[in-house]
Amino acid sequence: MTQKANKVVCPSCGAENLPGTLFCIQCGTYLPSGGPLRTEPLPEQEDGRPARPRQEGQEGEEAWALNIEVEVLNTGRKVLLSADREILVGRLDAAHGVFPELDMTTDGGLEQGVSRRHARIYTREGTCFVEDLDSTNGTFLNEERITPYLPYAFRDGDLLMFGTMRSKVHIYPNH
Amino acid sequence: MTTIDSQKDYYAALNVSLNADDDEIKQAYREKAREYHPDSGHGDAERFREVQEAYEVLRDEVLRRAYDRQREKRGLSEDALVGLALSQSRTEAYPLNEPQVFYVLVDIAPHTEEQKEVTRQHLNVALVVDCSTSMSGVRMQNIKIAATDLIESLDSHDRLALVAFSDRAEVLASTHLMDNPRIFKSALAALIPSGGTEIYQGLLAGLEEVRRYASPEMVNHVILLTDGRTYGDEMRALTEARRAAAEGIGISAFGIGEDWNDEFLDDLARSAGGVSRYIRVPSDVRAALKRQIQGLSTMLLQNVKLEVNVAPYVHIQAVYRAAPYLEILEHSENNVIALGNVMADEPVSVVLEIVVAQAVTGERRIARLDMVGEPITASEPIRLRQDVTVTFTLEPKEESAPTNLLNRLARLSVFSLQEKAWRALGVGDVHQATTYLEYAATRLFDMGHRDLGQAAMLEVSRLMHGGDPTKEGRKKLRYGTRSLTSPVR
Numbered sequence: 266m267t268q269k270a271n272k273v274v275c276p277s278c279g280a281e282n283l284p285g286t287l288f289c290i291q292c293g294t295y296l297p298s299g300g301p302l303r304t305e306p307l308p309e310q311e312d313g314r315p316a317r318p319r320q321e322g323q324e325g326e327e328a329w330a331l332n333i334e335v336e337v338l339n340t341g342r343k344v345l346l347s348a349d350r351e352i353l354v355g356r357l358d359a360a361h362g363v364f365p366e367l368d369m370t371t372d373g374g375l376e377q378g379v380s381r382r383h384a385r386i387y388t389r390e391g392t393c394f395v396e397d398l399d400s401t402n403g404t405f406l407n408e409e410r411i412t413p414y415l416p417y418a419f420r421d422g423d424l425l426m427f428g429t430m431r432s433k434v435h436i437y438p439n440h
Numbered sequence: 441m442t443t444i445d446s447q448k449d450y451y452a453a454l455n456v457s458l459n460a461d462d463d464e465i466k467q468a469y470r471e472k473a474r475e476y477h478p479d480s481g482h483g484d485a486e487r488f489r490e491v492q493e494a495y496e497v498l499r500d501e502v503l504r505r506a507y508d509r510q511r512e513k514r515g516l517s518e519d520a521l522v523g524l525a526l527s528q529s530r531t532e533a534y535p536l537n538e539p540q541v542f543y544v545l546v547d548i549a550p551h552t553e554e555q556k557e558v559t560r561q562h563l564n565v566a567l568v569v570d571c572s573t574s575m576s577g578v579r580m581q582n583i584k585i586a587a588t589d590l591i592e593s594l595d596s597h598d599r600l601a602l603v604a605f606s607d608r609a610e611v612l613a614s615t616h617l618m619d620n621p622r623i624f625k626s627a628l629a630a631l632i633p634s635g636g637t638e639i640y641q642g643l644l645a646g647l648e649e650v651r652r653y654a655s656p657e658m659v660n661h662v663i664l665l666t667d668g669r670t671y672g673d674e675m676r677a678l679t680e681a682r683r684a685a686a687e688g689i690g691i692s693a694f695g696i697g698e699d700w701n702d703e704f705l706d707d708l709a710r711s712a713g714g715v716s717r718y719i720r721v722p723s724d725v726r727a728a729l730k731r732q733i734q735g736l737s738t739m740l741l742q743n744v745k746l747e748v749n750v751a752p753y754v755h756i757q758a759v760y761r762a763a764p765y766l767e768i769l770e771h772s773e774n775n776v777i778a779l780g781n782v783m784a785d786e787p788v789s790v791v792l793e794i795v796v797a798q799a800v801t802g803e804r805r806i807a808r809l810d811m812v813g814e815p816i817t818a819s820e821p822i823r824l825r826q827d828v829t830v831t832f833t834l835e836p837k838e839e840s841a842p843t844n845l846l847n848r849l850a851r852l853s854v855f856s857l858q859e860k861a862w863r864a865l866g867v868g869d870v871h872q873a874t875t876y877l878e879y880a881a882t883r884l885f886d887m888g889h890r891d892l893g894q895a896a897m898l899e900v901s902r903l904m905h906g907g908d909p910t911k912e913g914r915k916k917l918r919y920g921t922r923s924l925t926s927p928v929r
Binding site: 271278282283284285286287288289291292293294295338390391392399406407409410411412413414415417418422 | 443485529530533536538539540541542543795838840841843844846847849850851852853854856857879880882883886887888
């Protein structure tokens with residue numbers, strides 16, 4: 266087993282951090298939690314099998330395909346979105362080329378403090394993340410305001426609030 | 441499917457006691473559900489859902505037991521003044537043959553909502569005001585306004601002394617009960633700036649005044665207001681502060697303007713379990729003093745310490761205070777961390793960076809935390825204990841670090857970057873300092889703190905052109921990032 270392989274290399278400054286480090290000691294960049302060693306054994310340890318290449322992992326990818334349903338609590342509107350692509354949450358503004366997948370204009374987004382580019386939602390290896398895009402009024406996960414540009418994992422039934430717009434998320438496997 | 445959320449107080453949602461039986465819970469649920477049902481007169485969908493969620497957990501024997509256990513872990517069920525709750529970055533990990541990092545957020549907070557409204561503590565305070573020439577004009581005017589406010593906000597059981605200092609100290613009003621505030625108001629008129637700044641003299645006189653009536657049932661404290669550097673008496677002042685701490689007297693220091701020495705004031709206040717604060721414009725004195733008095737009067741515990749016992753293959757890499765302000769904490773060789781005071785309205789959070797050098801498969805207690813503190817209202821110290829356990833397994837579960845831990849770490853990391861920059865500058869490594877400040881600026885912009893980001897970039901460009909950083913920029917960054925305890929706007 267090589268020792269080096271376990272170190273978390275910062276994508277921003279290249280500094281090596283101990284496994285488990287969440288923010289690079291050299292430059293403070295957020296290192297997505299855990300790194301590779303959390304869930305998968307190192308390639309060397311995988312009894313001879315090669316490391317799983319992404320494009321061949323269709324089975325795995327398939328298993329991770331998710332649908333996210335966002336229920337806007339004040340209007341009761343439910344939006345079912347496929348999470349195989351990134352979901353932009355915000356308000357439609359054609360003039361400025363903002364076309365969010367989840368457009369909150371009709372839910373009173375402007376009045377409730379939803380920014381045009383408010384947040385993005387995406388999945389990575391079966392986990393859903395929400396990231397605030399430095400919106401004016403902030404994004405809240407289960408009542409706690411999240412730091413802009415940091416991905417936060419959320420689960421089925423969690424409350425997401427964009428500005429003061431409350432919504433509940435449901436996660437379904439995509440079949 | 442019902443999920444348990446130990447962050448929520450299901451018992452409070454139904455307004456039942458911890459040992460309520462099934463019938464009581466059912467009864468409480470029926471009442472609450474009727475009250476909040478969206479179709480009823482004063483329906484509240486949100487509350488209704490909470491009530492339902494609480495009922496679904498508490499009605500089920502298995503779920504209720506699991507929830508109780510989680511509550512206990514969070515320190516919610518103990519009958520103490522404060523609770524000790526832990527959040528870990530990971531609870532399961534791969535047993536690596538090399539060092540790996542675990543973060544633990546330790547929250548020390550008053551227990552329940554009711555206890556937040558604690559009885560107001562009696563204060564025994566000396567206000568020590570710098571009266572050097574530089575304080576004349578707007579600064580002194582604002583201090584007088586702030587002091588008047590303070591006098592009016594105190595209760596008739598509190599005690600106050602007023603001390604002025606320049607090259608020497610003068611007790612303008614010795615310690616008195618506040619039943620006659622006029623004495624103090626007329627003493628304020630005698631605050632006339634002249635001379636230099638000798639903090640030791642003022643501090644000593646202030647401590648003497650507090651000592652006269654110091655008692656363990658009161659909050660004994662010296663508040664120091666200064667705008668200048670002290671020369672040559674730093675060591676004596678620090679020794680005096682440490683002596684005060686041993687006697688149970690706290691010190692907090694307020695620096696006004698740009699000319700005071702932030703490192704010295706920090707050390708001084710920290711030695712006595714307090715904190716230094718930066719007052720950029722004189723008109724902020726009023727609010728700062730008010731908050732300070734408010735904090736002191738809700739003090740729950742003093743001389744709080746966190747004792748960390750680690751397994752032989754484990755060591756503590758760093759300790760930070762994450763609330764109510766950010767600070768890099770020192771941990772002695774035996775891993776005892778001094779935390780100072782805990783106020784009822786200001787929960788204290790600490791983040792531990794723990795390194796496990798070599799892990800063996802199985803459930804391991806990597807650290808045991810003991811919080812010890814002296815309640816103002818009781819003579820016996822209280823002690824709370826929590827264990828940090830990690831299960832090392834070849835197939836650790838997917839888990840993401842808890843939101844509150846991530847939030848705090850993000851800010852601590854920026855704060856540490858700029859602290860590292862000043863430290864590098866202190867040993868003459870301008871290049872390293874510039875690099876750290878640039879990284880700090882990037883993170884600050886990322887987080888939406890444009891003001892602080894710009895301040896950092898300004899200092900970077902000064903350093904790159906061979907200049908010295910500005911005193912103002914340094915204080916703005918140090919004290920600005922220190923108070924990054926909640927997200928922007």
